Amino acid sequence: MDSVRIGLLGCGTVGTQVARLLHEQEDDLAARAGARLSLVGIAVRNVQAPRDPVIDRALLTADARALIAQSDIVIELIGGIEPARTYILDAFAHGASVVTGNKALLAAHGPELYDAAAAANVDLYYEAAVAGAVPVVYGLRESLTGDRITAVLGIVNGTTNYILDEMTTRGLSFDQALADAQRLGYAEADPSADVDGLDAAAKCAILASLAFHSRVSLDDVHVHGIRNITADDIASATRHGYVVKLVATARRRRRGIEAHVGPTLVPRNHPLAGVHGPFNAIVVEAEAADRLMFYGRGAGGAPTASAVLSDVVAAASHKVSGGHAPRELIYADLPVLSPDQSESRFQVEVDVEDTIGVLTKVASVFARHDVSISSVWQDAEEKVVDATGMPVCRLTVTTHVANQADLEATMEELDESPFVSGVRHVIRVEES
Amino acid sequence: MDSVRIGLLGCGTVGTQVARLLHEQEDDLAARAGARLSLVGIAVRNVQAPRDPVIDRALLTADARALIAQSDIVIELIGGIEPARTYILDAFAHGASVVTGNKALLAAHGPELYDAAAAANVDLYYEAAVAGAVPVVYGLRESLTGDRITAVLGIVNGTTNYILDEMTTRGLSFDQALADAQRLGYAEADPSADVDGLDAAAKCAILASLAFHSRVSLDDVHVHGIRNITADDIASATRHGYVVKLVATARRRRRGIEAHVGPTLVPRNHPLAGVHGPFNAIVVEAEAADRLMFYGRGAGGAPTASAVLSDVVAAASHKVSGGHAPRELIYADLPVLSPDQSESRFQVEVDVEDTIGVLTKVASVFARHDVSISSVWQDAEEKVVDATGMPVCRLTVTTHVANQADLEATMEELDESPFVSGVRHVIRVEES
Numbered sequence: 001m002d003s004v005r006i007g008l009l010g011c012g013t014v015g016t017q018v019a020r021l022l023h024e025q026e027d028d029l030a031a032r033a034g035a036r037l038s039l040v041g042i043a044v045r046n047v048q049a050p051r052d053p054v055i056d057r058a059l060l061t062a063d064a065r066a067l068i069a070q071s072d073i074v075i076e077l078i079g080g081i082e083p084a085r086t087y088i089l090d091a092f093a094h095g096a097s098v099v100t101g102n103k104a105l106l107a108a109h110g111p112e113l114y115d116a117a118a119a120a121n122v123d124l125y126y127e128a129a130v131a132g133a134v135p136v137v138y139g140l141r142e143s144l145t146g147d148r149i150t151a152v153l154g155i156v157n158g159t160t161n162y163i164l165d166e167m168t169t170r171g172l173s174f175d176q177a178l179a180d181a182q183r184l185g186y187a188e189a190d191p192s193a194d195v196d197g198l199d200a201a202a203k204c205a206i207l208a209s210l211a212f213h214s215r216v217s218l219d220d221v222h223v224h225g226i227r228n229i230t231a232d233d234i235a236s237a238t239r240h241g242y243v244v245k246l247v248a249t250a251r252r253r254r255r256g257i258e259a260h261v262g263p264t265l266v267p268r269n270h271p272l273a274g275v276h277g278p279f280n281a282i283v284v285e286a287e288a289a290d291r292l293m294f295y296g297r298g299a300g301g302a303p304t305a306s307a308v309l310s311d312v313v314a315a316a317s318h319k320v321s322g323g324h325a326p327r328e329l330i331y332a333d334l335p336v337l338s339p340d341q342s343e344s345r346f347q348v349e350v351d352v353e354d355t356i357g358v359l360t361k362v363a364s365v366f367a368r369h370d371v372s373i374s375s376v377w378q379d380a381e382e383k384v385v386d387a388t389g390m391p392v393c394r395l396t397v398t399t400h401v402a403n404q405a406d407l408e409a410t411m412e413e414l415d416e417s418p419f420v421s422g423v424r425h426v427i428r429v430e431e432s
Numbered sequence: 433m434d435s436v437r438i439g440l441l442g443c444g445t446v447g448t449q450v451a452r453l454l455h456e457q458e459d460d461l462a463a464r465a466g467a468r469l470s471l472v473g474i475a476v477r478n479v480q481a482p483r484d485p486v487i488d489r490a491l492l493t494a495d496a497r498a499l500i501a502q503s504d505i506v507i508e509l510i511g512g513i514e515p516a517r518t519y520i521l522d523a524f525a526h527g528a529s530v531v532t533g534n535k536a537l538l539a540a541h542g543p544e545l546y547d548a549a550a551a552a553n554v555d556l557y558y559e560a561a562v563a564g565a566v567p568v569v570y571g572l573r574e575s576l577t578g579d580r581i582t583a584v585l586g587i588v589n590g591t592t593n594y595i596l597d598e599m600t601t602r603g604l605s606f607d608q609a610l611a612d613a614q615r616l617g618y619a620e621a622d623p624s625a626d627v628d629g630l631d632a633a634a635k636c637a638i639l640a641s642l643a644f645h646s647r648v649s650l651d652d653v654h655v656h657g658i659r660n661i662t663a664d665d666i667a668s669a670t671r672h673g674y675v676v677k678l679v680a681t682a683r684r685r686r687r688g689i690e691a692h693v694g695p696t697l698v699p700r701n702h703p704l705a706g707v708h709g710p711f712n713a714i715v716v717e718a719e720a721a722d723r724l725m726f727y728g729r730g731a732g733g734a735p736t737a738s739a740v741l742s743d744v745v746a747a748a749s750h751k752v753s754g755g756h757a758p759r760e761l762i763y764a765d766l767p768v769l770s771p772d773q774s775e776s777r778f779q780v781e782v783d784v785e786d787t788i789g790v791l792t793k794v795a796s797v798f799a800r801h802d803v804s805i806s807s808v809w810q811d812a813e814e815k816v817v818d819a820t821g822m823p824v825c826r827l828t829v830t831t832h833v834a835n836q837a838d839l840e841a842t843m844e845e846l847d848e849s850p851f852v853s854g855v856r857h858v859i860r861v862e863e864s
Contacts (some may be wrong), residue, residue: 017720021579025578025579025580028580028764029578031645031763031764032577032645032761033577127575133718133720133721133722133724134724135575135724138570138571138575139567139570142570142574142575142742142746143559143567143570143571143574143575143742144567144738144742145461145465145741145742145745145746146453146461146739146741146742146743146744146745147453147565147738147742148460213460213463213464271706271727274703274706288449288453288565288737288738289728289729289735289738289739290565290728290729290734290735291728291729292566292567292726292728292729293725293726293727293728294724294725294726294727295703295724295725295726296721296722296723296724296725297721297722297723297724300722302719302720302721302722303720303722306576306578306718306720307578308578309578309579310574310575310576310577310578310579311578313577313578314574317758321755322754322755322756323750323753323754323755323756324754324755326749329464331463332460332463
C-alpha cells in the first residue's frame with residue numbers, strides 16, 4: 001500500500017489544522033505510518049464559505065457519503081450526534097477506520113460504535129475527544145494495560161479552569177470571570193456545556209470506561225457545575241490551603257465505579273493544583289504505578305489536531321502492516337454506583353449559635369450518621385448574622401472519607417437542629 | 433494461542449514485583465492480552481538464595497538459555513551489558529519478543545538490538561528503561577506520532593532530585609544531602625552513576641533517539657553532575673525565582689540535535705519545578721501540541737513492574753492477534769551537535785572590582801562574543817572578598833539564548849580581565 005486515503009469531515013478550527021499539518025508534515029507522517037497519507041477530500045456543509053488559505057479548495061465537497069466511500073481512514077470533526085454517528089457507521093461499513101474527537105457522541109453512543117468497529121475489523125481512535133493534545137486515551141488504552149487503575153482525576157475543561165483561576169488570582173466573582181472569559185473567546189455565548197460540567201462529564205464517562213473496562217455512559221456521571229462557587233468560597237479555600245478546581249473523578253470502589261464531576265477542593269501540593277488556564281491534566285492512580293499525571297493543552301486547533309494526527313498515523317500503520325487498535329474492553333463489567341453510594345471527603349459550612357457546647361452538639365450529629373470529622377475551623381474574622389439578625393458562628397467542617405448518603409442525612413439533621421441557623425455549600429475534598 | 437509463555441530473567445526488586453503482579457492480576461492481564469500470560473521460569477544466578485515468599489521457587493532456574501528457548505516473551509531485568517545483550521539476541525533468534533528495563537544496554541547497543549528485533553519480526557519494548565512507571569516511551573513512540581517534537585526535558589533521576597530537594601528545603605550541603613540519601617537507601621554506596629549524571633544521560637540518549645527519529649548514543653550526551661552545586665547556589669537560585677534541577681535535555685536545533693544532562697535553573701512556575709523527591713517528569717514540546725508533561729514514579733519495584741507488564745501485554749497481544757511494536761524509526765538521521773554548538777540561556781557569577789563603570793566593562797565583554805544579557809543582579813547582602821582580601825562585587829548575569837562556545841569565550845576573556853577577580857559557576861537556565 002503506497003498511500004492511505006484520508007477523508008476529512010468538517011473544516012472548523014481543528015479540521016483546518018489537521019489539513020495544514022497533513023500537508024506540512026507530509027514526509028514525517030509518511031515515514032512513521034509506512035505510507036503516504038493522502039488527503040482525498042474535505043466534506044463541509046458550505047463549499048463556498050470563506051476558508052483559511054491553507055485549505056486547498058479543490059478538496060472541498062458537500063458530499064460526505066461519497067467521500068467516505070473512497071477513504072481508508074475517515075476523520076470525523078463535525079461534532080454533535082447526527083449526522084456524525086451515521087457517517088461513522090457508514091465509514092465502518094465501507095471498511096474505513098475512523099478517527100474522531102467527538103466526546104458527546106462517544107459518551108452517548110460509544111458501545112454501538114465500538115461494536116461496529118470491531119465487527120468491521122477496523123479501528124476507532126478518539127484521542128482528541130478527551131483533553132486535546134494530552135495523550136490520556138493512549139495512556140489508559142495502551143500504556144497502562146499492565147496495572148490495575150484505582151482512580152482517574154481530571155481537569156478536563158479549560159473554560160472552567162480559566163474562570164476558577166481568575167476568581168482565585170484576581171478575586172473576581174463567577175459572573176465577572178465568566179464575562180471576561182466570554183470577551184476573550186475562552187467561553188461560548190451560551191456557556192452552559194462548560195460551566196455546568198456537561199463537557200467534563202462526557203470526558204469523565206470516556207475515561208471511566210477505559211480505566212475500569214466497563215461501560216460508563218454520560219447518564220451515569222453525577223454532575224455539578226461551578227455557577228454557585230462564590231468569591232468567598234475561593235477565599236476560604238485559599239486560607240485553608242486548597243485550590244478550587246472542577247474535577248472529573250472516576251474511582252473504583254469495592255462495589256463498583258463512582259463517576260462524578262464537580263467543584264473540588266484540591267490541596268495546594270497536589271499535582272492538579274498547579275494546572276492553570278487552558279491546560280488540562282489527568283491524574284491516574286494505579287495499584288503498582290502509584291500516581292501518574294498527563295498534562296498539556298486541552299483545546300485549540302493545533303493541539304487537538306496533533307492528537308488527531310497521531311491517531312491517523314496509528315490507524316494508517318495498521319492499514320499498511322496489519323494489527324489493529326485495542327478493541328473496547330468491558331470484561332470487568334462493574335456497576336456504576338448511584339451518587340448516594342459514592343464516597344469522598346467533604347467540606348461543609350455550618351452557621352451555628354454562638355454558645356458554649358455548640359461544637360459538641362454539631363459533632364454528635366456527624367457521629368450519629370457515621371461521618372467522621374477530620375477538622376473544624378472557626379474563622380474569627382467572619383462576622384455572620386442569621387436571618388433574624390442574631391450573630392452566628394460559621395464552622396467549616398472537613399470530614400474523613402464518608403458516604404454521600406450519610407453526609408446528606410447529616411446535613412438534613414443539622415438543618416433541622418435548633419442550634420443551627422444554616423447549612424450551606426457542600427464541596428468535595430481531594431486527598432493530597 | 434491459549435497462553436503466552438513468559439520467561440523472566442532476574443529476580444531482584446523489580447523482577448519480584450513482576451512475578452507477583454503476573455500472578456495477582458492474572459485474569460485482568462489475560463483479558464487485555466487475549467491469552468493467559470504464563471510465567472514458565474525465572475532465571476537467577478543463585479537458585480538457593482533467599483527470595484520473597486511471593487516467588488514460586490519451583491520456577492527458579494540457573495539455566496537462562498534453556499528458559500529463553502521455551503519462552504514467547506523474555507523479560508530481561510538483570511541489567512548491565514553482558515550477559516543481558518547476549519540473552520536478548522538469543523531470545524530474538526528463538527522468535528521471542530523482549531521486554532527490558534535496561535537503559536545502559538539500550539543507550540550503548542540500542543541499534544544492534546533494534547535491528548535484530550526487526551530482522552526476527554518480534555517486538556522490543558523498554559518502557560521501564562526511562563522514568564519507571566511514567567509512560568514516556570509509549571508517549572514518544574506511539575502517542576505523539578502525529579507531531580513534530582522540538583524538545584524533551586526530563587527529570588529522570590530520583591536520587592539527584594531527592595538530594596537537590598533536600599538542599600533546597602533544608603539548606604543542606606551536597607555532602608550532607610547525599611549522606612542522608614544513602615542512609616535512607618535512596619542513593620547507592622557508590623553514588624556516581626546518579627550524582628554524576630550518567631544514569632540520566634543514558635535515558636537522555638533513549639529519549640532523544642525516539643523524539644527525533646535519529647540515533648543518539650550515550651557518548652553523544654554531554655554530562656555534568658551535581659557534585660559542584662553548593663548550598664549558596666541553591667540559595668541564590670531561590671532568591672531569583674528558580675529551582676535547581678538535574679535536567680536531561682534533548683533539543684532539535686536548525687543544524688541537528690542537542691543532548692545534554694546537567695544542573696539547570698528551572699523557573700518556579702515551570703511544570704518541572706514542582707516535581708519532587710522520587711517523582712520523575714518529562715516535558716515534551718511539540719510544534720502543534722505545544723507543551724506536554726508526563727509525570728510519575730521514576731523507580732521502585734512496583735512502579736517499574738507496572739511499566740514492564742504493560743509492555744508484556746502489548747507484546748503478548750501481538751503474539752495473539754498480529755501486528756507488532758513500532759520499529760526503530762531513524763529516517764530523520766539528524767547529526768548530534770557537539771557541546772560547542774549547543775545553545776541555551778546561561779547564568780554566570782562574576783566577581784568584579786567595586787568601581788563605577790565596571791558593569792559597562794563586563795557587558796562589553798559579553799557583547800563582543802555575541803552573548804546577549806537578559807539580566808544582571810548584584811546581591812547587596814553578599815559580602816565577598818577576593819584572594820587578596822579586597823572587597824569585590826558579585827554579579828549574577830543571566831543571558832538570552834547563546835551559543836555555548838561563545839559563552840565559553842566570554843568567560844575566558846572575563847577571567848583574564850583586570851577588573852574581574854573571578855568567574856565561577858556557569859549553569860543553564862530554562863525558559864518558563
